[in-house]
Amino acid sequence: MNSWKTTRFEIDLGQPRVMGIVNVAPDSFSDGGEHADTAAALRHCEQLLKDGAHILDIGGESTRPGSAAVPLGVELARVVPLVREAVKLGVPISVDTYKPEVMAAVLDAGADIINDIWGLRRAGEAGGPSALDVVRGHPACGVCLMHMHRDPQTMQVAPMDGDVVPQVLHFLEQAGQTLQAQGVQKNRIVLDPGVGFGKTVAQNFALLARQAELLQAGYPLLLGWSRKSSIGAALQGDAAEPPPPAARVTGSVAAALMAVERGAAIVRVHDVRETVQALQVLAAVRAAGERPGA
Numbered sequence: 001m002n003s004w005k006t007t008r009f010e011i012d013l014g015q016p017r018v019m020g021i022v023n024v025a026p027d028s029f030s031d032g033g034e035h036a037d038t039a040a041a042l043r044h045c046e047q048l049l050k051d052g053a054h055i056l057d058i059g060g061e062s063t064r065p066g067s068a069a070v071p072l073g074v075e076l077a078r079v080v081p082l083v084r085e086a087v088k089l090g091v092p093i094s095v096d097t098y099k100p101e102v103m104a105a106v107l108d109a110g111a112d113i114i115n116d117i118w119g120l121r122r123a124g125e126a127g128g129p130s131a132l133d134v135v136r137g138h139p140a141c142g143v144c145l146m147h148m149h150r151d152p153q154t155m156q157v158a159p160m161d162g163d164v165v166p167q168v169l170h171f172l173e174q175a176g177q178t179l180q181a182q183g184v185q186k187n188r189i190v191l192d193p194g195v196g197f198g199k200t201v202a203q204n205f206a207l208l209a210r211q212a213e214l215l216q217a218g219y220p221l222l223l224g225w226s227r228k229s230s231i232g233a234a235l236q237g238d239a240a241e242p243p244p245p246a247a248r249v250t251g252s253v254a255a256a257l258m259a260v261e262r263g264a265a266i267v268r269v270h271d272v273r274e275t276v277q278a279l280q281v282l283a284a285v286r287a288a289g290e291r292p293g294a
Helices: 038-051 072-089 100-108 131-137 164-181 201-209 211-217 229-236 249-261 272-289
Strands: 003-005 010-012 017-023 055-059 093-096 113-116 142-146 189-192 266-269
Touching: 017 038, 017 272, 038 055, 038 072, 038 272, 055 072, 055 113, 072 093, 072 100, 093 100, 100 113, 100 131, 113 131, 131 164, 142 164, 164 189, 164 201, 164 211, 201 211, 201 229, 201 249, 229 249, 249 266, 249 272, 266 272
Parallel strands: 017 055, 017 266, 055 093, 093 113, 113 142, 142 189
Antiparallel strands: 003 010
């Protein structure tokens, strides 16, 4: 499948796409508080586009391990005003949320994609529509279904057991099939194996090493390695502590590049400019390989 159908755009996946992260949560693990008001966040959106982002992913709640859930009203106040402005920038706008009420509000505001760590498994508050109901009822939005073991409060307290790859593949296959059975076309769906969401460091890297197996589900893959703790663990070496998130840029770019080489269609990153440059080099190598004797 070479495209991703979203509300306003059909995104060409013939070339890898870079999704720039826009956090408006003050406690995000990497850049919390840097873009905490609408004006600052919009400036960040504009900078990411200058750096080469193809998609913007807006989030108003941190889902780092151990993070507390944000009240519905707070998340709406953080996200909806920014979405209303960001949709004027002329690129696909994704919203990272698991709350059905937020999904409905941002889709009404013009968002193109719902990026859900819960894979549309959440019910609405007070008997309202579920996440699945909201997406099913929207005529065209794109959706990213992610695998998460347990929940953000407990996922790293008791991570997954055993061989992670077939378990993640089974979950993602079932999630995609469930959504299609509800009338959502396959070309609206991409899958995310959920690096760092209830997996050990070794399991996360197994997902990268064996990423080709996840392509068996038959959907485009979105990978989010950017500045994750597994990158920090790989970079720690003999140091007493892993490097902080802002010092994991090179490792993050390396992981994104390897994810694309192994078939990822979209990489979700903080460091857009550096990732885009790495992918430009990969594109040049691939192009040279297609021209024998060049």
